[in-house]
Each structure stands twice: as C-alpha cells, then as structure tokens.
Amino acid sequence: MSCGPRRDGGCLAQIKETKGIAQVSNQKTGSITTAEPTIEKETRSEEELDLPWQVVVHNDPVNLMSYVTMVFQRVFGYPRDRAERHMLEVHHKGRSILWSGMREPAELYVQQLHGYLLLATLEKAC
C-alpha cells in the first residue's frame, strides 16, 4: 500500500496486492510445479477517482463587482480579500477557479452560484 500526497492532506487508498508465483521444486523428482497464478489487484478509492472537479465562475458584464464578492463570501465562506481577488480574476481574466474537489460538493456549489445568478460551471481538471 502506498500513500501519495493529496491536496486535502488525505491518503490515497491505493492497494497493490501481489501474490507472487510460488514455485515449488521437488528435488527428488526434478519436477517444478507452479502453485498459483499471479493476481495483481490495483484499486483506488472513490474519492481519488472523483477528485478533479473544479467550480469555475465566468465573467459576466451585468453582475456587479460588489454583488459577486458578496456571493463568494456567502457561498464559500471566503474572507473579503480572498473573495475580491477571485472577483477581480473573473473580471480581468474571464474566469476563476473558486474551488476544487469531489463532484458532489462541487455540484452543490455550482447550484448555489446559479441561485445567485452567476455564470458558474463544473469542470473536470485536465
């Protein structure tokens, strides 16, 4: 089992199970028998498979800057300066990644942002 670093500090449950070839040699008869075939099983946790989703907010010339900042504070609980940084990134670069993580919470964030009439999408990280 190996634990890789992850953004949320968790541990990827990566299990690599190997049953090596058990070769049994019979010295008296000189024959060699293979006891079991090799089975390699590699699994990854549901969380890991589900990780790369991003909540992206896109620029919209109608929504007010102060309103967008307030929405980021309310939805993500960001402090004002961080919310303003994201708002300005949306304004100047056309988009900003507000959050990344598992699909289900990402969908909920997008739903809340649409409730505030912001242009928001759910995207898989490349």
Add this chain to the structure above:
Amino acid sequence: MEIRRRNDQIEISELDPFLAELLRQIPASANPEGAPAAEQRLFSLPTNRKETEICAEWKTYVEPELRRLFQTATQTVAADLEQLNGNEKSLANRTLRIPAKHADAWLSALNQARLVIAAKNSFTENELNDHFRSPIGSRRDLSLFQVNFYGFLQESILRELED
C-alpha cells in the same frame, strides 16, 4: 431619491413618479418568457455540453428548483411594491419601505431583471458601462437606464446590509 437603513427596514424616500414606475416594473422585467436569450442566461448550463449526464440531471432536478427560487423572490418584491399602488397623490414623491429580511429577495429580483433586460437588448459591455446616457431618446436607452438604476439600487442595498 434617498436610501437609508431605518431599524429593520431599508427606506427609499423621495421617489419621483418616474422612478416609482421603474420600480413597479421589476417583477415584469424579471420575467424571461418569450425571450430565449434571457431564458438561457437565467438558466445557464452547469457544465460544458460534453457532460450530457450532468446537464440532463440538472434540467430535471435543479432547474425547477431555481425557477421556484427566482419566482419566490419576485413575488416578495411584488408584494413590497404594493405600497406604491393607488392613484392617490400619484404625482407626489413616494416612500418605499423594504423589510431588511426581504433584502436578499430584492437583490435577486433586481439581478434577474437586469440580466433579462440586458439579454433581451443584447447590450454590449461598453453600453453597460455608459452610466451617463440619457434615458430620453429611444426604448433601448430607457432599458439601459433601467439596468443602471436597478444596479444602483443593488449597490445601495448591499451597502445598507454591510453597515
């Protein structure tokens, strides 16, 4: 026109008949029916079109919820605007009192109206940033004034909530 917080209310006073009429038009202006561009803007897709499963689920489960949410907000605003009804003193300046607990509904309804008007008129970013254009000229100029006036109200309500 003056906007201030008084106890648990946001008070918009010295409303002249023209601005009072623009306020009365908020619920109707927020309605995207019959304008596909406006409908598309209020109910935009949650992801790119390749994610067909997510888009289909969204249409089925989330969009109806959003419609209800937006409708509830405009209904709350329409109820508050009843204060401006009546022919009595119709030419006099009026005062509108918005309960502070309705502030979110107002922010939503004003935003809906701004987005719908902007989508219906296909306003450019330059036009939207032209805050000094006179409303007297064409229907388009009046619509632009309406978007800016509603934006000013949104800013004012946000400021009152922060204070």
